[in-house]
Amino acid sequence: MTHDGDAAGDEIDRAGGFVSLVGSGPGDPELLTVKARRLLEEADVVLHDKLPGPEILDSIPAEKREDVGKRAGGDRTSQEYTNDRLVELAEAGEHVVRLKGGDPFVFGRGGEEAEHLAARGVPFEVVPGVTSPIAAPGVAGIPVTHRDHASSVSFVTGHEDPTKAESAVDWDALAATGGTIVVLMGVGKLPLYTGELLDAGMDPATPVALVERGTWPDMRVATGTLADAVDVRDGAGIEPPAITVIGEVAGARDRVVEFLRGRGDAGATAGDADRVDEGGDRE
Numbered sequence: 001m002t003h004d005g006d007a008a009g010d011e012i013d014r015a016g017g018f019v020s021l022v023g024s025g026p027g028d029p030e031l032l033t034v035k036a037r038r039l040l041e042e043a044d045v046v047l048h049d050k051l052p053g054p055e056i057l058d059s060i061p062a063e064k065r066e067d068v069g070k071r072a073g074g075d076r077t078s079q080e081y082t083n084d085r086l087v088e089l090a091e092a093g094e095h096v097v098r099l100k101g102g103d104p105f106v107f108g109r110g111g112e113e114a115e116h117l118a119a120r121g122v123p124f125e126v127v128p129g130v131t132s133p134i135a136a137p138g139v140a141g142i143p144v145t146h147r148d149h150a151s152s153v154s155f156v157t158g159h160e161d162p163t164k165a166e167s168a169v170d171w172d173a174l175a176a177t178g179g180t181i182v183v184l185m186g187v188g189k190l191p192l193y194t195g196e197l198l199d200a201g202m203d204p205a206t207p208v209a210l211v212e213r214g215t216w217p218d219m220r221v222a223t224g225t226l227a228d229a230v231d232v233r234d235g236a237g238i239e240p241p242a243i244t245v246i247g248e249v250a251g252a253r254d255r256v257v258e259f260l261r262g263r264g265d266a267g268a269t270a271g272d273a274d275r276v277d278e279g280g281d282r283e
Contacts, residue, residue, distance in 0.1 A: 020127055098110075
């Protein structure tokens with residue numbers, strides 16, 4: 001299949017099988033890029049996980065969806081299976097979309113899949129998506145950088161490869177940066193890394209925000225400090241998928257939340273995190 005409107009330099013042979021590594025954005029279907037939407041419509045098969053969100057997944061015909069998701073504490077599809085399935089389908093002449101939440105190259109294992117495809121001679125393309133560590137705080141009224149509060153931002157995974165001998169995250173160094181720390185997939189290990197940051201000398205009063213299901217209709221936000229973040233999480237019942245924002249920028253939410261539409265709550269504290277109304281704004 002060919003497209004006269006494809007961007008110059010798109011060298012994929014669309015007459016044969018190939019793979020599109022596509023970022024779906026944080027979950028709001030209106031944040032899906034125009035190119036991502038087109039590729040979903042044209043694809044023969046879509047391999048997806050749960051993070052794109054139910055509205056996006058429901059828009060894809062069931063007969064061409066394959067769930068290769070990984071769920072904490074539940075059933076898992078191995079990455080090896082997904083890698084091999086991409087190759088199998090492409091070699092059979094299919095146009096395959098590998099749909100990922102956020103951006104495929106931000107803690108999405110897109111880099112591993114790209115290398116696997118290249119090693120087996122399978123043509124592929126990368127379609128960036130709106131990345132959740134920026135989008136989720138943003139819709140909650142939290143800028144990850146701010147001229148008055150943070151000139152740097154660090155994105156950290158809260159769920160490293162369990163086969164590693166030790167963590168690759170230097171929490172001491174992050175505590176010393178004075179910038180924003182955004183932790184993805186870190187709800188379960190919140191006590192561990194907040195403790196590491198406190199031990200490294202970070203101010204216990206540093207603002208913290210937890211954004212669950214950012215941009216989804218049931219988005220929730222809970223705020224507190226580094227010292228009480230675990231109590232805030234437990235009291236509000238924050239669950240994955242969620243983003244943790246640590247730094248002075250997290251306090252910006254309090255200054256704008258009164259006028260923020262689709263904000264997720266009315267200033268949640270421990271024991272009080274209201275769900276956004278069904279069909280609420282996604283501004």
